[in-house]
Amino acid sequence: MKPLGWLGIMRLGLVQMALGSIIVLTTATMNRVMVVELALPAILPGLLVALYQGTQMMRPKFGHSADVSAARTRWIIGGMAVLVAGAVLASMSIAVMDGNTALGVLIAVGAFVLIGFGLGSSATNLLALLAMRVADERKAAAGSAVWIMMIAGLAVTGIVAGINLDPYSHTRLIAVTAIVGAIAMTLCLVGVWGQERGAVATAQEGKGDFRAAIAEVWNDPVARSFSIFVFAAMLAYNTQDLILEPYGGHVFGMTPGDSTKLGGMQHAGALTGMLLVLISGTLLRRFVTIPVRAWVVGGCMGSGVALIALGLGGQSGADWPVTANVFLLGLTNGAFAVAAIGAMMMLATGGDRAREGTRMGVFGAAQAVAFGLGSFLGTVAVDVMRSLTPDLPLAYGTVFIAEGGLFLISALLAAKIGFSVPERGTAQMVPGE
Structure with missing residues (x-):
């Protein structure tokens, strides 16, 4: 084929x-x-x-x-x-x-x-x-x-x-x-x-029954570890979604138009990160090869650092370069997200039998649940922190720093997942790949 x-x-x-x-x-x-x-x-x-x-x-x-x-x-x-x-x-x-x-x-x-x-x-x-x-x-x-x-x-x-x-x-x-x-x-x-x-x-x-297929996928240590990673990383990824623009308004005094532009800057950064992964895998491939795993781990680490900086920046005053910080967050988010999709596609072809759809379904379900929980938990966490302290930079900052920590944990999880596919159906752990 x-x-x-x-x-x-x-x-x-x-x-x-x-x-x-x-x-x-x-x-x-x-x-x-x-x-x-x-x-x-x-x-x-x-x-x-x-x-x-x-x-x-x-x-x-x-x-x-x-x-x-x-x-x-x-x-x-x-x-x-x-x-x-x-x-x-x-x-x-x-x-x-x-x-x-x-x-x-x-x-x-x-x-x-x-x-x-x-x-x-x-x-x-x-x-x-x-x-x-x-x-x-x-x-x-x-x-x-x-x-x-x-x-x-x-x-x-x-x-x-x-x-x-x-x-x-x-x-x-x-x-x-x-x-x-x-x-x-x-x-x-x-x-x-x-x-x-x-x-x-x-x-x-x-071919086979559904329960046996799910058990086979879940018993594969690579697929199981990657599913846990996807859940943790996507939870961190989406928890910021509904609180970023309110953060700009409450902490940096932005108007609705300004905070909308801030959200747009994040999307622009994400698109840039995606383009970087695309360019590295096409135009630059003959000069340098960056493994998918490096993009995933690096994107998670960059996202974690950017979120922690965003949380601390609000407490340092209005001079913080919040727009640049948010662009960096978007860039690392975008690079991580599309590299994770590439990793999903690589791992979907692993295992002893043809389970591409089942494996992709498990990864997709982990991603979807994390997305749904992330939006909800982000807003709840901010409301809880605001009820505990009147200090808005501290309330929002604590949530962003916690999200950044979750991204760093995700990077550690991803760093332990290696894979090699010398031929179809033989995906396996390769430490440090």
Whole structure:
């Protein structure tokens, strides 16, 4: 089976772009409409998003089912179809909420369950397919490429949909969602068509019942250690998400516009970090080779140091270069995140049998649970600290320093995980690699 070239990788990136375009409508646009236009409590969209995040625990099942059926492409396309249907139903539920809140919320619950199932099925098997078809030396760069394409999908959809939603009406929201969904399905079909050809025989080796498959993955010391690392690192990664902009306002006296720019600077840094991993794995490969593991460990260490500096900086006064600090945080976050995706793809092809989907599902479930917990625990921790002390720099700073410590612990966990894949199905621990 010939590994995918960059054209094939970019085609699969179209699927990731499509996933991002749908998710941004459901988690950002529809969130705003519920809270602003319908004047509903902000907790409602929060609970709906938490519901779809909770369904990500099904990722190992989706991945294993594709392993067994030897038809990963069908699970990607089917998942995208369910995701699009859920998004369109969610947009319809908002129109219903305007006249009958209880019925609209009930429809939205069903819609967000569909969104979660569709995302879990499509995203898990997309990464598993990448793991199967991309050469090990390209996996970190491939992870960067597809994630950058996802960010592009988020940005383009946000801008174009925003233009076409004005003047706002529920009918416009439904129409825009349906059009974006149709485009997403088209991108998905173009992205996966023919990509699994030649990999089916390998996938057929992975047959067996689900419990046995999970036990096999969890009993693999590399997979187990990596899952624990992913949970710890992604928990630290997402705990900062909802408290960074309030920190800028409370501690540095930033206006809403200034704190929004601060968040934008973090995203700019993350994109830069992703590009660095991509460039190092493509243009610079003939001059220097930076192992995936080095990016993962270095990204975690850099993120930890940046968060600790951010926590201490607020206590040192308004002269702290908070914008530069946040850009550095974003840069190290971005490098770590896409390198971790590359590591996931490398480790997904390990073990004694073909379990790419099951392994990627386990890693994805660990990531999703950490993401959901991170957003919640970050806000709770700040509220607890603010109840204990009126010193806002100390309250926020303590939380950021704790997050930084968790990143440093994650770096130590990652440093103990090494792997070598001399041939398919022989991933193993290699101390110090």
